Amino acid sequence: MQSALTIDRERIATAAIDPTAIREQFPILSEIVYGKNLVYLDNAASSQKPLAVTQALDKYYASQHANVHRGVHALSDRATEAYENARKLACQFVNAEHVREIIFVRGTTEGLNLVASSYGRHRLKPGDEILVSEMEHHSNIVPWQIIAEQTGSRVRMIPMDDSGQIIQEEYLELLHEKTAIVAITYVANSLGTVNPIKQMTQRAHDVGAVVVVDAAQAAPHLEIDVRELECDFLTLSGHKMYGPTGIGILYGREELLDAMPPYQGGGEMIKRVTFSGSEYAEIPHKFEAGTPNIADSVGFGEAAKFMWNIGFDAIASHEHQLLEYCHERAEEFSDIRIFGMAPQKSGVFAFEIDGIHAHDIGTIVDREGVAIRVGHHCAMPVMRHFNVAATARASFAVYNSIEDIDRLFDALDNARELFNG
Amino acid sequence: MQSALTIDRERIATAAIDPTAIREQFPILSEIVYGKNLVYLDNAASSQKPLAVTQALDKYYASQHANVHRGVHALSDRATEAYENARKLACQFVNAEHVREIIFVRGTTEGLNLVASSYGRHRLKPGDEILVSEMEHHSNIVPWQIIAEQTGSRVRMIPMDDSGQIIQEEYLELLHEKTAIVAITYVANSLGTVNPIKQMTQRAHDVGAVVVVDAAQAAPHLEIDVRELECDFLTLSGHKMYGPTGIGILYGREELLDAMPPYQGGGEMIKRVTFSGSEYAEIPHKFEAGTPNIADSVGFGEAAKFMWNIGFDAIASHEHQLLEYCHERAEEFSDIRIFGMAPQKSGVFAFEIDGIHAHDIGTIVDREGVAIRVGHHCAMPVMRHFNVAATARASFAVYNSIEDIDRLFDALDNARELFNG
Amino acid sequence: MMDDLKALYQEVIIDHSRSPRNFGSLESANCSAAGVNPLCGDELTLHCILDADEIIQDIRFVGRGCAISLASASIMTEMLRGKTKTEAEKLFDQFHARVTGTADGPLVDIGKLEVLSGVREFPTRVKCATLAWHTALAAINKTDEQVTTE
Amino acid sequence: MMDDLKALYQEVIIDHSRSPRNFGSLESANCSAAGVNPLCGDELTLHCILDADEIIQDIRFVGRGCAISLASASIMTEMLRGKTKTEAEKLFDQFHARVTGTADGPLVDIGKLEVLSGVREFPTRVKCATLAWHTALAAINKTDEQVTTE
Numbered sequence A, B: 001m002q003s004a005l006t007i008d009r010e011r012i013a014t015a016a017i018d019p020t021a022i023r024e025q026f027p028i029l030s031e032i033v034y035g036k037n038l039v040y041l042d043n044a045a046s047s048q049k050p051l052a053v054t055q056a057l058d059k060y061y062a063s064q065h066a067n068v069h070r071g072v073h074a075l076s077d078r079a080t081e082a083y084e085n086a087r088k089l090a091c092q093f094v095n096a097e098h099v100r101e102i103i104f105v106r107g108t109t110e111g112l113n114l115v116a117s118s119y120g121r122h123r124l125k126p127g128d129e130i131l132v133s134e135m136e137h138h139s140n141i142v143p144w145q146i147i148a149e150q151t152g153s154r155v156r157m158i159p160m161d162d163s164g165q166i167i168q169e170e171y172l173e174l175l176h177e178k179t180a181i182v183a184i185t186y187v188a189n190s191l192g193t194v195n196p197i198k199q200m201t202q203r204a205h206d207v208g209a210v211v212v213v214d215a216a217q218a219a220p221h222l223e224i225d226v227r228e229l230e231c232d233f234l235t236l237s238g239h240k241m242y243g244p245t246g247i248g249i250l251y252g253r254e255e256l257l258d259a260m261p262p263y264q265g266g267g268e269m270i271k272r273v274t275f276s277g278s279e280y281a282e283i284p285h286k287f288e289a290g291t292p293n294i295a296d297s298v299g300f301g302e303a304a305k306f307m308w309n310i311g312f313d314a315i316a317s318h319e320h321q322l323l324e325y326c327h328e329r330a331e332e333f334s335d336i337r338i339f340g341m342a343p344q345k346s347g348v349f350a351f352e353i354d355g356i357h358a359h360d361i362g363t364i365v366d367r368e369g370v371a372i373r374v375g376h377h378c379a380m381p382v383m384r385h386f387n388v389a390a391t392a393r394a395s396f397a398v399y400n401s402i403e404d405i406d407r408l409f410d411a412l413d414n415a416r417e418l419f420n421g
Numbered sequence C, D: 001m002m003d004d005l006k007a008l009y010q011e012v013i014i015d016h017s018r019s020p021r022n023f024g025s026l027e028s029a030n031c032s033a034a035g036v037n038p039l040c041g042d043e044l045t046l047h048c049i050l051d052a053d054e055i056i057q058d059i060r061f062v063g064r065g066c067a068i069s070l071a072s073a074s075i076m077t078e079m080l081r082g083k084t085k086t087e088a089e090k091l092f093d094q095f096h097a098r099v100t101g102t103a104d105g106p107l108v109d110i111g112k113l114e115v116l117s118g119v120r121e122f123p124t125r126v127k128c129a130t131l132a133w134h135t136a137l138a139a140i141n142k143t144d145e146q147v148t149t150e
């Protein structure tokens, strides 16, 4: 890493992305908090939404809304088309082979619960093992604990090292014929680590296990390709990738979804209902009981287009430069400790400052208009690994700039002044 | 019922609601379909949204969005406040005692699945019985069939008579000490019947059963009061009561929710996670795993306010007049058969026309700009009761007018002309 | 009233829907299938006799449905009797292309099925027009599974 | 820098957070409770000796947390020693009203706790300032359950 003095501002300035132009598409970024211009660096928790997305919601409600699938009237037809078109966009977004492999869910948490409950109940036997890495978000731990308890199977942890990488040798040790499911995150929300999914998937398949990928933090930053990854299930949240709250997708391989029992029961997911029993619809409908979140699905499709328009390469290189700049600036300070030093890392800068609790840092920088997340980031096992209760985390999106990071570092000086001054 | 000639148009014109003024708040109602002004009579499937709701979504995304609950920065605080304020509005909407008795869900279907899965798994033993009425929507049948199969309990049907009312004597016969759960709809979507929930709840409590109320079709029309009804659980969908898609609420009595295991696992719903086990958060958070649908919750609160502003009495009397007018006009025709003749009936006009399949009716009136629903209305047991495959259904909202109904009846004449020459 | 409605509900259609041909069961059927249109709950069961040369010797149906689906089933059974499995499949492809408006090139002659081409203007009704066909193909291909048009 | 930040992070607070008083365990404790702030995962365990007259004879805590929660715990333990259970509860009510800005009427004297009143301007931090108190009250009321500030 270069020292702070040699930071190449020019290189950064010539990046493919012009955050200033992009910011205009995000009205919230003009908010003033405590008299300061907002600097939003809490993107890993939830990103902001471009006008294209909110306008798509407005347009949907103003000219297309009705309930989907079962109507013969014009609006119902428009709504169904809008909804199914969103599914096609989602299918392209993860490069799935079949549109019917895409199920709309509330978000990653629901996607993981659906797989744990429905696939898990169908497949897990007493003594089976579910491997979950030490860097998982709680949403990729708790559903497995619940189904393990119900089925007599067992959750085992794949440990990580101090740089925040899964220890591959330990993973291989843990894999054996009892391994039914491997659940891993593509990108760790508390560290930024990008995991070698494809390689891990191949090893899991060698022992006959299926792989469930939590792509919540990957979706906003990387081009996702389920066929290239060869994973069996993958799920992500719209609200972290410039889309609305309340919507996400679950990808599942057709044969697996076909064989699974439904998750929720109700309208839309049945073929025939009698009091002596019901027959279920085909996928994806089997897994979409009740009126779906139609408007936000449409918004999700719009968010995918927003990202395509910018381009994944541009997004990655822009965020990578922000991250590098952060690391460089951090070198100026001997009191900063960074969590997550994997060579493959996406736009997450997690840190602590000697003698100042993350929570206090959060409050202090907030008063400078700088929004970061502080706490355990729903990754308590990671906190335990590093023996901290909480860390501070800045995380990036396409609208962030080098100035935003300077604003963060300036605000950190305030914290030092208050505590050490 | 009066004959068509004596229809008292004046009485109707002096109703508390002026649909013309209300229509201005619904941009979609100005849509032109096939060159005709839209007449939207498919409200029981999903209602349209007033500007107040869509503008609340816009405002939320433009000035308040961040992830909720765990942030210390200004936006996170705003989002949390907006979200929890929506919960308070929802609490008022059903007149629950405690805000923590309100859980945000995707809609009625998810609410019913949550209760069936979480309460059911916790409470049902082999041999226990779940009573479900014959007029239930599939969403209030299938989840019970699924959990019955998993727990060895049994779903029994409470029959209805030909007017579309639950046969109370049969209900009392079915109730006994093995009855664990009674799941009934407040208003039947395929018939309009308003069920005597309070009375049925008391009888269920006499034998120690809990009562789960499907209020999906009640919420848009009646003032709901869970304390007056004395029910144990009640759930409804925002999208049927002028709110956004993707959001609804589940009310549950505090002691019951406290004792139930969580439904989905993940972020937000835990106190502490380790690989040796996790501790769950208090209600309502225990049941809200993952990032909630924040924006649409806010929109839900706005929809509740929209209804309060009009007033439940005004809504009920307006819709009642529309229904009466429909029944009156139907008397003009000997070929119309109405389904659902309960004295207590809300704004649903379900019918068939001799010799013309509902599906064909739907298509023909659609070309006149009139949107109605045709099919089994996710209530196949009701269709079976009346030995039909499908019915046609017009259902009302505050923006519907007497002219809308005249437009429907005119369009029905087209169907007769095509089929009968 | 609108022309496309009149084109959809031609007299022939109304007639077939009121008095469907080949309606009834077929004791000696050697292949059958059931189809359901989840849109409206309509169900249709199809029976046929396929001989050793894969020629449809007889074909009948029972069920209920809208005018479009009954007329389509009725006309289909009339046309399929005597056809080979392959001919039936080809005819369905042509018919499907016509009612979905996806046919390219010059219009092929689909005979009596022509009366159903008005469905093209009613995308939500394509399922009604094709239910009988999907069910028939399932029957002659001896697919056991129940057919749906979803 | 902003005045309200300076009011929040007064020197006394920083000092208490760096060298919390009454930090440690208490072998002879007859009541204890654990508290957790789910916001940041901070945990705090409180031990005390309550005598037959419900007077707090000794009180200590262990745990980790932000400056606000540590300072609050530290100052609280200093103030509660020698108080009765009822006095402790009353003091908490006054303190709670002050930090949430919900006190009405003339300000009561809350003694040393005054240094924490800057929290009023930071609603998201009220939980940090009150965690120790919730835990203490749970302990002296012998509530077994773990306390959270949610």
Ligand SMILES: Cc1ncc(COP(=O)(O)O)c(C=O)c1O
Binding pocket: A267, A289, A290, A291, A292, B044, B045, B106, B107, B108, B109, B110, B137, B139, B140, B185, B187, B188, B189, B214, B216, B217, B237, B239, B378
């Ligand atoms: C009576 C009734 N219950 C349940 C539902 C299901 O509601 P949702 O589709 O919003 O989950 C509906 C709506 O279709 C309904 O009318």
Ligand SMILES: Cc1ncc(COP(=O)(O)O)c(C=O)c1O
Binding pocket: A044, A045, A106, A107, A108, A109, A110, A137, A139, A140, A185, A187, A188, A189, A214, A216, A217, A237, A239, A378, B267, B289, B290, B291, B292
């Ligand atoms: C890695 C990871 N997995 C899962 C989740 C849960 O996503 P959601 O809260 O949208 O369900 C998150 C986000 O908090 C995450 O960062």
